[in-house]
Amino acid sequence: MLPVPRPSAIRAASVRLVVVLAALSVLMVGTTPAPAQAAATITVSSASGAPGTAVTVTGAGFPKKSRGSVVAGTATASLTTSSTGTFRVSIVPAGTGTMDITATAGTTTAGTGYTVLDPAPGPKGIRFGVGTGGGPAAGGELDDVAALAGEAPSIVLSYKDFNQPPPIAELDAVRARGAETLLTWEPWTWGGGTEQPAYSLDRIAAGEFDAHLLEWGAALGGWGQPVYLRFAHEMNGNWYPWAAGVNGNTAGDYVAAYQHVHDVVASTGATNIRWVWNPNVPYPGSTPLDQVYPGAAYVDVVALDGYNWGTSQAWSSWQEPEALFGDGLAQLRQLAPGTPVMIAETASSELGGSKPQWISELFGYVSAQPDVVALVWFHIAKEADWRIDSTAASAEAFEAALAARR
Numbered sequence: 001m002l003p004v005p006r007p008s009a010i011r012a013a014s015v016r017l018v019v020v021l022a023a024l025s026v027l028m029v030g031t032t033p034a035p036a037q038a039a040a041t042i043t044v045s046s047a048s049g050a051p052g053t054a055v056t057v058t059g060a061g062f063p064k065k066s067r068g069s070v071v072a073g074t075a076t077a078s079l080t081t082s083s084t085g086t087f088r089v090s091i092v093p094a095g096t097g098t099m100d101i102t103a104t105a106g107t108t109t110a111g112t113g114y115t116v117l118d119p120a121p122g123p124k125g126i127r128f129g130v131g132t133g134g135g136p137a138a139g140g141e142l143d144d145v146a147a148l149a150g151e152a153p154s155i156v157l158s159y160k161d162f163n164q165p166p167p168i169a170e171l172d173a174v175r176a177r178g179a180e181t182l183l184t185w186e187p188w189t190w191g192g193g194t195e196q197p198a199y200s201l202d203r204i205a206a207g208e209f210d211a212h213l214l215e216w217g218a219a220l221g222g223w224g225q226p227v228y229l230r231f232a233h234e235m236n237g238n239w240y241p242w243a244a245g246v247n248g249n250t251a252g253d254y255v256a257a258y259q260h261v262h263d264v265v266a267s268t269g270a271t272n273i274r275w276v277w278n279p280n281v282p283y284p285g286s287t288p289l290d291q292v293y294p295g296a297a298y299v300d301v302v303a304l305d306g307y308n309w310g311t312s313q314a315w316s317s318w319q320e321p322e323a324l325f326g327d328g329l330a331q332l333r334q335l336a337p338g339t340p341v342m343i344a345e346t347a348s349s350e351l352g353g354s355k356p357q358w359i360s361e362l363f364g365y366v367s368a369q370p371d372v373v374a375l376v377w378f379h380i381a382k383e384a385d386w387r388i389d390s391t392a393a394s395a396e397a398f399e400a401a402l403a404a405r406r
Contacts, residue, residue: 040060073116129344161187301339303341344376
């Protein structure tokens with residue numbers, strides 16, 4: 001039989017147990033495990049970007065007040081975390097394609113994906129330009145052209161007569177689109193016909209319009225950005241009052257007037273103007289180009305205007321691009337060797353042949369001419385339906401040919 005503990009012994013054992021439990025509770029104060037720290041993470045300001053684009057990397061959940069680094073491809077940037085374990089670093093990812101951006105501080109690492117996009121294609125050798133019915137101020141028309149062509153035009157064609165002030169607001173609108181203006185400056189009053197003696201070339205050369213010329217020169221020079229200025233274009237034809245043989249003008253009068261206008265405008269210090277001398281493509285009976293060429297000192301760019309009228313007119317027939325432009329280009333090269341060439345106005349009728357095929361052949365032909373730097377399409381239904389989208393097939397051909405050009 002086991003001995004029965006005495007009551008006094010039981011009381012003593014109970015006291016000792018209480019003391020032990022109390023001691024344990026004291027020892028355990030402040031040793032309760034802290035909540036687990038959140039996993040470290042990083043985010044980037046963009047999931048992709050063009051080569052050379054900086055991104056901002058933001059991190060959280062890293063060791064506090066620790067140093068480390070961010071690695072993006074072959075690029076590295078140092079970091080120091082805050083008292084809350086966060087950081088913010090800018091870095092330019094180096095490499096190609098998809099990569100990891102990682103951040104490390106202490107023994108903690110976190111990462112995320114990033115893609116370096118393929119470089120944007122460089123500009124084509126032949127600039128794409130357009131003229132529309134509303135001109136440079138008609139932003140909606142230019143947006144429509146960009147959608148049709150699959151490319152925004154980098155040159156916008158504009159027209160002003162001798163009664164209008166310098167179009168600075170229009171120049172600003174074109175520049176805001178990332179383009180430049182081909183500004184056609186016409187010495188006449190619109191709608192007045194070919195016989196306008198007030199604007200005869202000898203009067204221009206004699207200085208009767210110098211105040212107007214100085215106003216334009218000062219305004220364009222003050223504007224300061226590049227602008228192409230084509231004065232008195234298509235002078236070798238017979239449909240404008242500044243043409244040789246019209247309105248009492250001779251070929252010599254044209255050269256004298258052009259040179260005078262150039263010199264007066266240049267006297268204002270307008271060095272941002274690029275002068276464009278721009279005949280029509282030669283045709284039987286047109287004024288020979290060498291008779292109306294003002295000389296290399298007066299010309300920065302030479303240009304041709306040429307349209308495939310097809311059978312839209314009683315006098316016209318279908319012309320392939322080489323037949324339309326070949327002779328004129330050869331003459332320009334002889335007159336102004338080494339000078340950049342523009343096709344400053346062109347388009348095709350739908351009547352008499354395949355306009356889609358003509359468009360494809362035009363861009364192919366022009367792409368083979370190394371000195372041609374720009375092609376400006378006349379996107380207006382006027383004497384014929386010259387528009388890019390005169391038919392759906394023509395619009396499709398234009399977009400494809402433009403994309404494939406030099």
